[in-house]
Amino acid sequence: MSNMTGSEPLAALARQLVQAGEWQQAADALRQLISEVTGVPAGQLTINRDQYSLNSLNGTVTLDDGRALFFKYHNEEGEDKTIEEYYNAELLRESGFRVDVPVYACGEPGRQILMYTLRHDRRMADICRDIEQQQAWDQEEEIEEAQRRADRDILTHTLPTLKAATVSAVAAEPIHQLFHHRLISPDNPEITAGFGGRVARFYVDKTFRLEDEELEWQTLSNLRWVINGVAYQHSLRQLFAEAGIRLAPAALADHGVITAHGDAHNANVWFDTHEEIPQLVSFDPAFAGRNIPALLAEIKATFHNIFAHPLWLYEPSRCGELYKVTVMRRGDTLFVDHNWQLTPLRAAFLRDKGEEYWQPLLAQLVRRGWLPSHWQRIFRLAMFCCPTLVLDLRAGGFSGHTPTSSALGLAMAVMLGSEPVEDRDEFSGWLAGLV
Helix, strand or coil: CCCCCCCHHHHHHHHHHHHHHCHHHHHHHHHHHHHHCCCCEEEEEEECCCCCCCCCEEEEEEECCCCCEEEEEEECCCCHHHHHHHHHHHHHHCCCEEECCCCEECCCCCCCEEECCCCCCCCCCHHHHHHHHHHHHHHHHHHHHHHHHHHHHHHHHHHHHHHHHCHHHHHCCCHHHHCCHHCCCCCCCCCCCCCEEEEHCCCCCCCEEEEEEEEEHHHCCCCCCECEEEECCHHHHHHHHHHHCCCHHHHCCCCCCCECCCCCCHEEEEEEECCCCCCCEEEECCCCCCECCCCCHHHHHHHHHHHCCCCCCHHHHHHHHCCEEEEEEEECCEEECCCCCCHHHHHHHHHHHHHHHHHHHHHHHHHCCCCCCCHHHHHHHHHHHHHHCCCCCCCCCCCCHHHHHHHHHHHHHHHCCEECCCCCCHHHHHHHHHC
């Protein structure tokens, strides 16, 4: 690992330049930073512009000594933990996980950057997208099998690490940045948990355009939802409030912890074809740790590999061409109808994630007496937080969502987070079958 000198926050400057659309200037700043970190002049540098880099930037660079590197750094408010990713990768590798380890790392505030040996493998997320875009279902079996092997492999290395942990050990894990930390505002204790952080920034007191309906937060947050004819129990306000309580680190500390990546969705996974049988290799373990609550560890992968597709979360501008969504408010109820559904590929991922990972893990928690009676609420609320907290789902907000994608995204979040009043939907049936 290399440390760099100097005090100019070049990564922070590059982030600001990218946000301003000044891509060449950003590349120049990163080239200087990389030269300082590696001790070798940096030549050609490209910043990737892909739909999956929601809270980080990445790209490729060629050094003057001929080495080609993949670089990345986090691009998120209050996140100064890039250096930990280096140590987290070593932690995962020591536990047997297939993971890329950076060859260079710098963790100075405003200058955090990691560099990996450049791979020419493709990310699993890109391969899956191509299959769905091209409807190349003849390629589906190989990809399904690779994902199934990966789920099985993750469990193999996870179960031996299952243990009890103290509240302080659980609270120290960076995975809470993806969930509870986005629900609270520590600098303003008057804001109730569940309505601070990104919830306050994205949604509270904002106006929402959901197809032909325009609703203020105060109204929308209290409405009940009927989605494709199925009535759900909770309003958005109730879901955020409950998430603020049940996803607090202290509330999760009694349910067993494991060593895990924490954010191993397929945009953070290489499809490695160097072995006889293709293998999935993770990278970007910024949120990995030894004391991750067992019920949280694979939530991000479960949501992002399955329910975020096809396209609606990552490419919201295309929702109008893919889906028909209608929204109507009647009294205290919002009726949303849509034609989104899991593709065969995502349905297979859901089945396999349940059979190969979640069922055995939950069974082990039951054996040890660590599975709480409200485990489904924890699971659902964490799934609810994945789309609502990773991006602003409001049309006209920070993330480019449209009235169509906003309506679909919020409906998806409610479907995941809330149980149906009477009828059982597809997700409820899958969840019930895990134990």
